[in-house]
Amino acid sequence: MIVPVMIFSINVQSPPSSQASYSAYQFCRALLRQGHNLHRVFFYQDGIYNATNLAAPPQDELDLYSEWQKLSKEHSVELVVCIAAALKRGLLNQEESIRYNKAGHNLAEGFTLGGLGQLIEAAAVSDRLITFGN
Amino acid sequence: MSTLHTVNKSSFTNRALESCILICRSSDGILLLEDGVFSALKSAPNATALEALNQQGIHIYALLNDVKARALEYKIAAHIQLISYDEFVSLTVNFNRVQSWY
Amino acid sequence: MHKKILLISRHAPYGNSIAKDAFDAALATAIYDQDLSMLFMDDGIFQLLRDQQAQEISQKSFTSMLSALPFYDIDKLYIHQESLEQRGLTIENLIVDNATIVNSAQISNLLNHQDHILSF
Structure with a gap:
């Protein structure tokens, strides 16, 4: 059977303490093993x-x-990490750390940090968008 | 034209599967994963409804890794198909879209 | 690429941020010019109640946030009938009076006409 090669994007809404994040990771590994393309993993909410x-750990x-x-x-x-979700939870890159005068960056x-538009762009160009939530 | 539904909550404590079952139609499929695999037990609250869906041609799957991890391999309903992460990916290719119930 | 996207919002407001994050994602989808529909079901229905006084718990009210949806040209709004009935509510209790009430079979049909579903 010929399997079509597809473009996937993944929306991870769960924190690492939830198994949903692990499922998302295993799903990414599996789709790449099968020769599909992974356009973007977008991290939203927790x-x-x-x-x-x-x-x-x-x-x-x-x-x-x-x-x-x-x-x-x-x-x-x-x-790509949702910048709005990241900033309000205390996840910063160097640039944002300087902008908000914070003690460090993590x-x-x-x-990379990016806007919600990156999630929508991922939806627009991908054949499949899979959400892993908690 | 059909949708793959994933459910990652146990139907003993959460109604996500119940809502999923309401929306599911004949060419759709349901994948139980993470704590959702507890709903694959013969004694689960929605076991009869799942079996009825299966008889209408809706395939019910459970993620084998999650089933084994929770010691459920020999306790789940006979009509439920156990699949790997690789087969999970294949399902998302074969169905047209995915709705995640959580 | 212009895609048909259905955002499903199933969680109650305020207790956690899922409903608010779903709302933000809806605005982003509309701003980036995708063909968005929005479905409220299960406890997501509670986002739509009139007269929420979220300032009591220092939050932004969904009553006013959701009233803004038409200004973003988000006008394909659907409400799950069974979810409404289970909660003893009618459309008169809700702020979105231009929404369409749909039963489970109609939702199934709605799902099957989408390119993607954004699940919240």
Whole structure:
């Protein structure tokens, strides 16, 4: 059977403490294994917590934070974090940290901040948009 | 023209599956994942409704990894098909869109 | 690309931010010129009640936020009939009087005419 190659985008709305974030990650891995394209992973609501570089999970637990970064590195996947959701939850990049005069910044490498328009653009160009929520 | 519905909440404590069942039509499919796999138990609140949907031709799936993790492999209703993450992706390709009930 | 997108809002206002985030996503979808429809069902119905006084809990009222939808040309609004009935409400209790009441079969049909669903 010939499987069509599709463009996917993923909307992660759940924090790393919810299994939905892990499901989203496994779904991304699986679609890439099958040769589909992953246009963008958009982190919204509490999903933005997946993008912190300050989390230090115990060594005997999965480090989902690093897994997202590896995914992005290996497959050049765009990991976009909703800027409005991020700022109000205390997730900042260097630029926003300076703008709001905050003590530091904690957006992990591989992630970028972007507007909700990035979610809608992802919907516009993708064959499938899959939401993982909690 | 059909929709894949995913449900990640247990029907013992949450009504997401009940709403999903109301909306589901003959060419649709339902995938139970995460805590949604508890709804695959023969004793789950919506077990009869799920079986009725299945008899109308709606396929009911449960994510095998989540089922195994929760020690449910030999306790779930016979009509429910166990699938991998890879098959989850295939389902989203074969259906036209996905509605996530959470 | 112009896509048909249905945003489904199923969660109650205020207790957490899901309903507000759904509203923000709806505005973004409209601003980026996609063909948006919006469906309220389950506890999402409670967002539509008249006379909410959210200032009592230091929040923005959905009564006024949702009244603004027509100004963003979001005019395809649907309300799930069974959700309304289960909660003992009628359309008169709600602010969106230009919305269409749809039953489950009609929603099923609505879903099956979309390119994407934004699930909230």
